[in-house]
Amino acid sequence: MPNSFSNMLPNRRLATAHRSLPPKKCWKQSDREWRSHWTTLTRASTHSYRTRRAEQAIPVVIRLWDAGQLFERCNMKLQGKTALITGGTSGIGLATAKLFINEGARVAVTGRDESRFAEVRNQLGSEALIIPADVRSTPDLQRLAHEVESAFGDLNIFFANAGIALPSPLASTDESRYDEVIDTNIKGVFFSMQAVAPLLADGGSVILVTSFLNRVGRDGLSLLSASKAAVRSLARTWSRELLPRRIRVNAVSPGAIDTPLHARSGGTPEQIQARKSEIASRVPIGRLGRANEIAQAVLYLASDDSRYVIGTELVIDGGISQL
Numbered sequence: 367m368p369n370s371f372s373n374m375l376p377n378r379r380l381a382t383a384h385r386s387l388p389p390k391k392c393w394k395q396s397d398r399e400w401r402s403h404w405t406t407l408t409r410a411s412t413h414s415y416r417t418r419r420a421e422q423a424i425p426v427v428i429r430l431w432d433a434g435q436l437f438e439r440c441n442m443k444l445q446g447k448t449a450l451i452t453g454g455t456s457g458i459g460l461a462t463a464k465l466f467i468n469e470g471a472r473v474a475v476t477g478r479d480e481s482r483f484a485e486v487r488n489q490l491g492s493e494a495l496i497i498p499a500d501v502r503s504t505p506d507l508q509r510l511a512h513e514v515e516s517a518f519g520d521l522n523i524f525f526a527n528a529g530i531a532l533p534s535p536l537a538s539t540d541e542s543r544y545d546e547v548i549d550t551n552i553k554g555v556f557f558s559m560q561a562v563a564p565l566l567a568d569g570g571s572v573i574l575v576t577s578f579l580n581r582v583g584r585d586g587l588s589l590l591s592a593s594k595a596a597v598r599s600l601a602r603t604w605s606r607e608l609l610p611r612r613i614r615v616n617a618v619s620p621g622a623i624d625t626p627l628h629a630r631s632g633g634t635p636e637q638i639q640a641r642k643s644e645i646a647s648r649v650p651i652g653r654l655g656r657a658n659e660i661a662q663a664v665l666y667l668a669s670d671d672s673r674y675v676i677g678t679e680l681v682i683d684g685g686i687s688q689l
Contacts, residue, residue, distance in 0.1 A: 442470030443669040448518040450510075452476045452501055452558055453528030455486045457625030458575070461657035462525060462664045463490055469665065474514050476501070476528065501528045501554030507561040520567045523668045526555045526574050534589035544589060551593035555600065566613055573667045574601050574617040576679055578687035594619075598679055605677035614676045616667045621683025622646065624654040650685035 449466050453459040454475025466473050467490060474495035475486070483496050490496070495517050499506040514521065530550045534543055555574060566572070577594040579587055601617040608615060622645045646654050663682050666672050681687060 442468075443665060443671065444523070445470035447471045447522040447668075448473075448520065449523035449525065449668065450474045450476075450514055450521055450562060451525040451527055452499070452554075454525075455479065455482050455496070458620065458623065458657045458660045458664075459525070459527040460486065460489065462527070462661040463494065465658070465661045465665055466523070466668070467491065467494065469669075471523065472518060474517065476510060501558050502549045504557050504561075507558050510558075511561040511565060514562065515565055518565075521562060521565045522567050522570050524559070524562050524566060524570070524572045525664055525668070526558055526572070528554055528558070529575055529593075531577075531590055533586045535586045536588060539589065547589040547593055551590070552596050555597055559600075559604065563608070566608075566611070569612045570614075571668045571672070572604065572608075572613060572615040573664050574598075574615065576601070576617045576619040578619055578621045578681065578683040580619070581687045601679065602677045609676075614667075614672070616672070616675055616677065617679045618660060618663050618667065619679050619681045619683065619687075620655060620660050621681075621686045622649060622654050623657060623660060625657055648686060649683075650689045653684070655682065655684055 444466055447470070449471045451459050451463050451466075451473065452475075454463045454473075455477030456479075459475060459477075463473050463475050472493065472495075473490065474497060475490070476497050476499040477483070477486070478498065478500050480498050483498075486496055487494070495514070497510055497513055499510045501507065528550065530547060532543065532547055534547060559572070574597050575594075576598045577590070579591040580595040580598050584591065598617060598619075601615050604615040622642075624642065642654060646652065649655075660682055663680050667675065667680060
């Protein structure tokens with residue numbers, strides 16, 4: 367029978383770790399049973415004996431440790447921060463919400479399709495705030511601001527992600543399509559920012575979404591391109607306007623990203639896939655981007671890592687606007 371904790375565990379992983387338990391803020395909130403197992407093993411190490419309880423606890427703790435579920439990481443980039451993400455129930459917004467939560471933030475997301483909310487809840491967890499809202503509706507945005515203020519108090523991060531990508535050929539685009547694209551991509555961004563700006567804490571971060579299309583010409587996409595160019599301008603002007611509050615406004619500029627937006631342009635599954643393949647063939651890297659790749663860029667702009675970055679546009683497009 368071993369007489370030390372180190373000999374009880376493979377690779378001495380937990381024998382070393384127990385000597386430097388993370389601070390309480392890093393423990394998961396609902397892990398009372400796990401803490402009990404860990405305490406048992408710590409006592410076993412301290413007193414150099416092996417109890418029956420320790421024998422039972424060893425495989426449990428090893429399993430949780432290997433799964434990364436014993437405690438939270440202590441170097442979270444957004445620990446203690448609050449964030450609002452519009453259009454956060456799918457695609458880039460949902461990927462960013464997951465990443466923010468993993469980095470310690472309290473997150474609220476908005477979406478229009480309430481049929482998705484239960485699935486989003488499963489993915490984000492019970493502490494996430496999911497709010498039905500249409501960014502084209504100013505009453506919705508006022509209600510959104512009120513709900514966020516009631517839940518969080520103030521905001522550290524605002525990711526204005528809600529937007530649409532629809533074709534708009536010059537010869538055939540009607541006023542309804544014009545209104546849909548412009549109202550969502552420009553009006554929605556402007557008035558959502560107006561609604562939440564009073565909630566933003568001094569020193570906060572705002573991230574807008576532009577597109578590689580504001581630097582290149584693509585036939586049939588004039589309204590989408592123009593709307594994203596307008597958002598690029600907002601990143602500069604709002605940066606200047608909010609400078610006295612030390613609020614940084616920046617933008618991410620995604621390329622062709624594999625998200626549900628492609629399906630919203632219409633067509634059969636085969637047509638959608640063919641369209642995606644054709645777009646991917648233009649990208650120098652040779653594929654569509656992934657939502658989590660944009661989310662990593664948003665995390666950088668939301669965190670203190672980018673504290674000297676303001677009014678800029680971070681391009682993540684696989685080289686399609688550059689090569």
